Amino acid sequence: MSVVPVMKPRAKSMSVRSVQTERFGASPPPRVITVTVSDTRSAQSDASGRALIEELAAFTLVRHVIVPDDPARIAALVEDAVEHNEADAIVFSGGTGISARDQTVEALERLFDKKLDGFGEAFRCLSWDEVGPRAILSRATAGTVGSCLVFSLPGSEKAARLGARALIAPILGHAVNIAHGRTAH
Numbered sequence: 246m247s248v249v250p251v252m253k254p255r256a257k258s259m260s261v262r263s264v265q266t267e268r269f270g271a272s273p274p275p276r277v278i279t280v281t282v283s284d285t286r287s288a289q290s291d292a293s294g295r296a297l298i299e300e301l302a303a304f305t306l307v308r309h310v311i312v313p314d315d316p317a318r319i320a321a322l323v324e325d326a327v328e329h330n331e332a333d334a335i336v337f338s339g340g341t342g343i344s345a346r347d348q349t350v351e352a353l354e355r356l357f358d359k360k361l362d363g364f365g366e367a368f369r370c371l372s373w374d375e376v377g378p379r380a381i382l383s384r385a386t387a388g389t390v391g392s393c394l395v396f397s398l399p400g401s402e403k404a405a406r407l408g409a410r411a412l413i414a415p416i417l418g419h420a421v422n423i424a425h426g427r428t429a430h
Contacts, residue, residue, distance in 0.1 A: 275333040275421040277301055278326055279309040282319060282339035282349045283400065286311055293338040293398075293405035300409035304417060307332050314340050316352035323356055327393045333421040335393060336413060339400030341384045349397050350384045357388030357395070364396065368408050375403065392424040 279301065281294040294309055312318050319340070326332050340349025354360065364387035372380035385408065387396045394417070398408040422428040 272418070272422060272427060273305070275304050275417050276307050276331070277304045277417075278307045278332040278335045280319075280322065280335060280337045281309075281311045281400070282314055282337055283311060284313050284346065286339075292402035293400050296402045296406040297336055297338055297398075297409050300406055301336065301414060301417075303414065304334075314346045314348055316348045319349055319352035320356060323353065323390055323393075323395060327391050332393060333425075334413075334417060335395045336409065337395070337397040338405040341386070341397055341399045343382055343384070347384075350386050353395055353397055354386060354388065356390045358391065359389045361387040361389070361394075364412060367412055368398070371407055371411055372404065375407070389424055392426075394420055394424060 279294060279297040281291050281297075283291075286294075288311070291311060294311065298306060298309055310322070312322055319337075323335060326335060337349055337353070340347045340352075365383075365385045368385040369380045369383055372383060383399050383404070385396075385398050385404075387394065389395065396408070396413055398405050419428070
């Protein structure tokens with residue numbers, strides 16, 4: 246499988262580490278892979294990828310990649326990351342619309358062991374405040390593949406930032422602990 250690596254993990258400063266310890270307790274910060282799904286974006290034009298990285302900075306970035314809008318490549322990325330226990334969460338941006346090329350949702354939902362219906366509902370509710378009725382055109386989704394959480398957001402920078410900041414970042418540590426059996430609800 247060929248993917249375009251965009252960002253390498255960066256060292257965390259002590260101040261970020263202390264925030265992580267406070268936020269995640271004895272558990273290490275969740276490991277996250279961020280993915281932009283696009284046939285046209287490059288590292289230079291990947292605003293939604295940069296938004297995900299910035300909004301999820303409290304977590305450990307494993308890597309960021311850009312993959313084409315190809316269901317087989319999207320599924321292979323997830324299956325490989327899960328098989329090698331590479332990440333606790335994978336956050337996608339792009340491919341959630343209704344055009345013929347938007348196939349991220351179909352690729353991911355075939356893999357889900359459990360679907361998190363509330364994620365898409367909450368994202369569309371938050372989006373409504375910003376874009377009105379166009380929010381219903383988003384097919385944002387989330388679920389689990391094994392113990393890995395997988396989130397899929399629209400490809401705009403604003404949508405990626407909104408979903409990562411308002412929905413994913415606040416619950417990720419707790420959700421990862423639940424998925425790994427380290428805590429109860």
